[in-house]
Amino acid sequence: MNRYLLNISYIGTNFRGIQKTVNKLEEARVDTHSIQGCLELALRVFHPKNEIQTVLSSRTDAGVHALHSTLHVDLERTDGKPYDTTILTGVLNRTLDKQNLPIRVLSCQRVQDTFHARYHAIGRTYLYRFAVSRTTPELDKKGSLRNKGYEAFLPVEEIDRCYFLQGNNFDIERLTAASRKFIGVHDFRTFMSVTRQKSPSRDHPMFTVRKIDEINIRPGKSLALGPNAETAEQNYNYWDIEVKAKSFLYKQVRRIVGTLLAIANARIDERCIYQMLTIPSKHNWDHRIQIAPACGLYLCRVHYRNDAFVIPDESSP
CATH class of the missing domain: 3.30.70.580 (Pseudouridine synthase I, catalytic domain, N-terminal subdomain)
Structure with missing residues (x-):
């Protein structure tokens, strides 16, 4: 064996x-x-x-x-x-x-x-890709998005590979500043979605405590090809959010990203993040925040120590 x-x-x-x-x-x-x-x-x-x-x-x-x-x-x-x-x-x-x-x-x-x-895994890095429209979408008489922006160009290569946002008052600097509040050790109970899976460890008071080692926000780029690539770059600003920790709770990354996007769009302020982190509870989630959809999330790397791999002698029969 x-x-x-x-x-x-x-x-x-x-x-x-x-x-x-x-x-x-x-x-x-x-x-x-x-x-x-x-x-x-x-x-x-x-x-x-x-x-x-x-x-x-x-x-x-x-x-x-x-x-x-x-x-x-x-x-x-x-x-x-x-x-x-x-x-x-x-x-x-x-x-x-x-x-x-x-x-x-x-x-x-x-x-x-x-x-x-x-x-034996010592860490995991997740990447979340999203793109923000460079143009202000057309509004109807009630101030709502006309047809929710379905007339906008969307590169077919990016369908279900990236999350596309309308660019109303989007501030990447606000997002970057707010991301720092998540770094370090916190009780992320507010940022864990309810799961049907039952485990005795989930009732332990330390189960929802996690340490976020890094959150990096960088300009991204389109995966579109040919003429679609040029049109995509003209219409969208692409961004990557990279989150690194030893382990994560159920939907924790998507809830963190959704919170940061809500900050960038001025739907909430940093005080909201402070309250959700300092008063951890599944009932303390701010429902003005939309959980970031799965399509933009990538498990980027599972990390191991070099000495975790002891390769057997391949010359043995």
């Missing part, structure tokens, strides 16, 4: 999320609506002697993408030899491609049997 770490990326638009749903009544059925389920199905082409059970390092919700995520899996070959990691990568990608799945295995590597994709 050998353990392998898989470095993966994917577009999450058409998936329910990365984590598979386990149905005890249908244990043999593979959940192909999740990233994990599709990967486990692809791993079956190797016909290992053991049952395939992958372990995720991070969870992402429906519509969230990943530039880099990880999972580990144990595989026992019939002859007892380890799988060649290059062949493992190539066969998995070919299998996923045949099914037209937007999942890519970046690389595979053998790791110690004690390695754990989740528990």
